[in-house]
Amino acid sequence: MALLEVQNLHKTFGKTEVLKGIDFTIDEGSVVSVIGSSGSGKTTLLRCITGLETADCGKISVGDRVTFDSTDKRKLTKAEKRENQLCTGLVFQSFNLFPQYTVLRNVTLAKELLVKEECKQQKCPRTEIKARISEIEETAKQIIDSVGLSDKLENYPCELSGGQQQRVAIARALMLSPKVLCFDEPTSALDPEITGEVLAVIRKLANEGRTMLIVTHEMGFAHEVSNEVVFMSDGVIAERGTPDEVFDHPKNARLQEFLSATLRA
Amino acid sequence: METFISVSTELLKGFGENLKLFSLTLLLALPIGLLITFCSMSKFKPLKWLSKTFVWIIRGTPLMLQLFVVLYVPGLLFNYPIKIRFTAALIAFVINYSCYFSEIYRGGIESISRGQYEAGQVLGMTKTQVFFRVVLLQVVKRIVPPMSNEIITLVKDTSLARVIAVAEIIMMADRFSARGIIWPLFYTGAFFLLFNGLLTVVFGRIEKKLDYFRG
Numbered sequence: 001m002a003l004l005e006v007q008n009l010h011k012t013f014g015k016t017e018v019l020k021g022i023d024f025t026i027d028e029g030s031v032v033s034v035i036g037s038s039g040s041g042k043t044t045l046l047r048c049i050t051g052l053e054t055a056d057c058g059k060i061s062v063g064d065r066v067t068f069d070s071t072d073k074r075k076l077t078k079a080e081k082r083e084n085q086l087c088t089g090l091v092f093q094s095f096n097l098f099p100q101y102t103v104l105r106n107v108t109l110a111k112e113l114l115v116k117e118e119c120k121q122q123k124c125p126r127t128e129i130k131a132r133i134s135e136i137e138e139t140a141k142q143i144i145d146s147v148g149l150s151d152k153l154e155n156y157p158c159e160l161s162g163g164q165q166q167r168v169a170i171a172r173a174l175m176l177s178p179k180v181l182c183f184d185e186p187t188s189a190l191d192p193e194i195t196g197e198v199l200a201v202i203r204k205l206a207n208e209g210r211t212m213l214i215v216t217h218e219m220g221f222a223h224e225v226s227n228e229v230v231f232m233s234d235g236v237i238a239e240r241g242t243p244d245e246v247f248d249h250p251k252n253a254r255l256q257e258f259l260s261a262t263l264r265a
Numbered sequence: 266m267e268t269f270i271s272v273s274t275e276l277l278k279g280f281g282e283n284l285k286l287f288s289l290t291l292l293l294a295l296p297i298g299l300l301i302t303f304c305s306m307s308k309f310k311p312l313k314w315l316s317k318t319f320v321w322i323i324r325g326t327p328l329m330l331q332l333f334v335v336l337y338v339p340g341l342l343f344n345y346p347i348k349i350r351f352t353a354a355l356i357a358f359v360i361n362y363s364c365y366f367s368e369i370y371r372g373g374i375e376s377i378s379r380g381q382y383e384a385g386q387v388l389g390m391t392k393t394q395v396f397f398r399v400v401l402l403q404v405v406k407r408i409v410p411p412m413s414n415e416i417i418t419l420v421k422d423t424s425l426a427r428v429i430a431v432a433e434i435i436m437m438a439d440r441f442s443a444r445g446i447i448w449p450l451f452y453t454g455a456f457f458l459l460f461n462g463l464l465t466v467v468f469g470r471i472e473k474k475l476d477y478f479r480g
Contacts, residue, residue: 052383078391086389096384099480100402109398110388158479176388 003028003211004049004180009058011044018044019055020235026180026228029209033222033243036232037258042215045232046182049213050090062087062179089178093185095165097157097172104153107140107172114176136175143171147201163194167201174205181205183214187221199225219262223247231255272441272449279437280456282351283423286433290358290419297359298366305371323364329428331357336429354426358419365415373408374400406475413468417461 002025011019018041026032034042047053049060051067060068067084076084097106112133119129144150147167157165166186173181183202187195199221206212206225216222222229222243229246231239231254239252250256304316323331335357339345347353377400385395427436434453441449 050387052386082389082391085387088387090387092380092384094378094380096378096380098381098384098399099478100406110385110390113390113394113398156478172388 001028002026003063004213005059005061006045006049007059009045009048009055009060011041011048011053011055018235019048022058022235022237024230024237024240026211026213028211030227031206031210031212031214031225032228032230033226034213034215034230034232035217035219035222035246035258036238040232041235042232043184046090046184046213046215049180050088050182051085052090086176087179089173089176089181091166091169091173091181091183091186093188095157095162095169095189097165097168099157102154102156103144103149103160103168104137104140106157106168107144107175108136110172111136111140111175140171140175143174144168146204147171148197161194162190163197166190166198170198170201170205179211181210181212183212183216185215185217187216187218217262219247219259231258233258267441267446267449272446272452275437275441276434276449276453276456279432279434280453280460282426282431282433283420283456284460286351286354286358286423286426286431287420289355290362290423291416293355293359294362294366297363299370301363301367302370302374305367306374320364320367323361324368328357328361328422329425331361332425332429335360350429350431351426353429354431358423358426362415362419366412369408369411369415370404372411373404376407377403402475403480406478406480409468409472409475413464416468417464420461420464421457 004026006022006024009019009022010017020041022041022045024032034045036042044053048055048068055068055070057070058068059066059070065084065087066072067087098109101109115132115136116129118124119132124132141150141153144153147170149164149167149171152160152164152168157168160168166189170186186202187198190198195218199218202212202214202221203225214222214226224243226243228240229243230237231246231250231252233252233254239246239250239255246255247259250259301316301320304312305320307313307316332354336347336350336353339347347356381399381403382395385399390398424433424435426433427439430436434456435450438450438453441447
């Protein structure tokens with residue numbers, strides 16, 4: 001069953017049409033990689049899905065929730081916006097950890113603010129708030145442990161390597177249990193020798209059955225981890241299929257060109 | 266004959282006025298500056314335009330002139346003269362320094378990468394939460410050096426209040442020189458030096474305290 005559904009998505013920046021009608025779905029528990037040369041619209045697509053950009057036209061839904069619909073002119077309430085936002089998670093190319101907070105705090109902060117707000121609305125007693133916050137901390141520690149950083153809980157981002165920072169960023173996104181976890185070139189800012197540790201974490205998440213959308217330049221990794229690969233070119237999906245189909249028997253001429261150029265490099 | 270001690274007490278009285286003006290200006294201009302920053306960065310164009318023009322006028326004219334304007338203009342225009350000269354000085358200083366602070370704040374806020382805001386947004390944080398929980402401390406860290414510069418300038422600028430006859434330290438010293446005793450005038454420098462030395466140490470401490478993170 002499709003968990004993420006994108007219909008006829010269009011996005012224009014100034015006079016450049018970056019997305020020219022994107023349609024695709026991701027089934028629950030499957031991993032979809034998006035490849036393509038820079039400027040093909042991959043990142044814009046991801047930013048539209050995660051709500052960082054507003055598409056001009058189209059519809060996006062996650063599960064039974066419509067997170068974006070250009071025909072619906074109704075103004076969303078803050079709560080609705082947030083609910084939409086939390087359907088998806090995003091891991092950035094440049095990590096974007098909060099530098100002034102420890103690893104643990106980076107992971108707990110957003111969830112804690114959320115729970116505190118909830119408690120305020122329901123007028124929970126103090127003891128309950130405390131209990132829920134320590135619960136959050138426990139969950140956070142487990143998640144941080146699962147990305148292999150349990151010995152770095154009290155470290156600050158500037159004390160970590162790029163690979164470690166990116167793993168914290170993944171943990172931070174996981175903390176809010178998004179239905180679809182998106183990655184925007186998660187290893188592009190890393191030295192080649194440490195991309196492996198980040199890819200290992202993503203691979204593990206794939207094996208756990210998480211629904212993920214990964215924009216990447218790591219062809220080998222995309223081949224190995226994805227259930228499906230989408231090739232974008234010039235604002236449209238030029239080809240999609242299983243990794244074997246896309247990488248070993250590409251039909252689209254642009255894709256053939258792209259693959260031979262990247263594999264040669 | 267004036268003794269060193271009696272001169273010191275007189276000057277200290279004057280410097281008390283400087284310090285009062287300094288601390289009240291700081292107390293008021295720090296938050297008002299932030300308010301002006303928000304106006305200057307507002308998406309509502311008229312407000313932004315108004316605020317930018319205001320900052321341009323205040324930064325583009327001498328503080329000494331502004332002191333006269335605050336002292337005289339209310340009386341000339343509305344027949345409501347400001348009777349207490351210290352209040353007039355305080356108003357002029359607060360307006361002037363709020364504008365300078367607002368520009369420092371703006372620089373600091375705009376220097377924070379968009380990624381920080383976006384990271385907050387995708388984590389479901391509200392704009393207010395992102396500002397106060399994520400951005401603010403990073404801004405503070407970045408603006409400590411330019412702010413300390415400006416605040417040290419403020420200490421020295423307080424002596425400008427003498428042009429509207431606020432009895433600050435240099436005016437006190439000038440009373441001695443009118444009687445032919447010049448050295449108290451030079452002696453005033455020691456007061457400024459000492460106090461600014463103290464401030465330098467404090468700002469150094471703050472910088473060090475924020476040294477634990479990079480960003």
